[in-house]
Amino acid sequence: MTTSLAPTAVEPIWVWGVPFAPLTFEQAIERVEQLIAGRTPRFFITANLHYCMLTDRDPGLRPLNDAADFIVADGMPIVWASRWRTRRLPVRVTGSDLIPALCTRAAERGYRVFFLGGAPEVAREAERRLREQLPTLQIVGVESPPFRALTPEEHAALVGKIRAANPDLLFVSFGQPKGELWIYQHAQELGVPVSVQVGATIDFLAGKVPRAPRLLQRTGLEWVYRLYREPKRLLSRYTSNAWFAIKMLCKDLFTRRAHRR
Numbered sequence: 001m002t003t004s005l006a007p008t009a010v011e012p013i014w015v016w017g018v019p020f021a022p023l024t025f026e027q028a029i030e031r032v033e034q035l036i037a038g039r040t041p042r043f044f045i046t047a048n049l050h051y052c053m054l055t056d057r058d059p060g061l062r063p064l065n066d067a068a069d070f071i072v073a074d075g076m077p078i079v080w081a082s083r084w085r086t087r088r089l090p091v092r093v094t095g096s097d098l099i100p101a102l103c104t105r106a107a108e109r110g111y112r113v114f115f116l117g118g119a120p121e122v123a124r125e126a127e128r129r130l131r132e133q134l135p136t137l138q139i140v141g142v143e144s145p146p147f148r149a150l151t152p153e154e155h156a157a158l159v160g161k162i163r164a165a166n167p168d169l170l171f172v173s174f175g176q177p178k179g180e181l182w183i184y185q186h187a188q189e190l191g192v193p194v195s196v197q198v199g200a201t202i203d204f205l206a207g208k209v210p211r212a213p214r215l216l217q218r219t220g221l222e223w224v225y226r227l228y229r230e231p232k233r234l235l236s237r238y239t240s241n242a243w244f245a246i247k248m249l250c251k252d253l254f255t256r257r258a259h260r261r
Helices: 025-038 049-057 059-067 076-082 095-109 120-133 152-165 178-190 201-206 214-218 222-229 231-260
Strands: 013-015 018-020 045-047 071-073 112-117 138-143 169-173 194-197
Touching: 013 076, 018 049, 018 059, 018 071, 018 076, 025 095, 025 194, 045 049, 045 059, 045 194, 049 059, 049 076, 049 231, 059 178, 071 076, 076 231, 095 112, 095 169, 095 201, 112 120, 112 152, 120 138, 120 201, 138 152, 152 178, 169 178, 169 201, 178 194, 214 222, 222 231
Parallel strands: 045 071, 112 138, 112 169, 169 194
Antiparallel strands: 013 018
16 A cells, blocks of 8 residues: 655755655655556656766756656765755665566556667567566566657657557666656657656666676665776766766855855
8 A cells, every 4th residue: 555645745855956856765666656546647757966967967857857756866976965955865766776666566566567668689688587577567568669760650650559558657768868858758648657767777677787786786886886897888977977976066065165154
């Protein structure tokens, strides 16, 4: 049974330009269940340090953030930075943990799920593994559109497939922030109660990329393991993220000192 929880009515905690909902892991799952029960097309965002940097660079992401039902902190630097504010985020809520947990809840409650995006072989392997682990999970669609802009006809056909499948949960893997923007732009025509961009989670589900050891996850150092595994792909991104974090921490420190005067 879900509790009465309404994150949209709770004042967000602003960290580095992004309004985060102060939710625990279980509260986030409960909120998703409430949205499914409501049957109104909505979406949420799992925002990490990179997403904060993208929001800082692109003001066009701010209306998207405002429209999200809730945004959870998918990164320990965000949780740590919130401790400098009058209200704090309780915990980190990672998409890599949340999506599998939602699949488990979907299998228990009979929710229908649809996977959109990712390489075809990765998406199919993720589907195979989930069906093996959760035999009662209703996966009503797995689509891997080509890695290019879709024609109007292709887009209409894709939307038609999703609507015809009538999922309760739509997991999108288009990359960041492409996936979040696509959901924001098409949520109403898709008609899905809950949509979310899942990032690298589909690679984890497929076993293509292993998760970091639990100790690194708990201490906020999962990025070190990922950088070790994929240095060529992630070094530039993580360097940019680090400089952004340093800049924002300096800004926080300056603001904190100014308020003390």
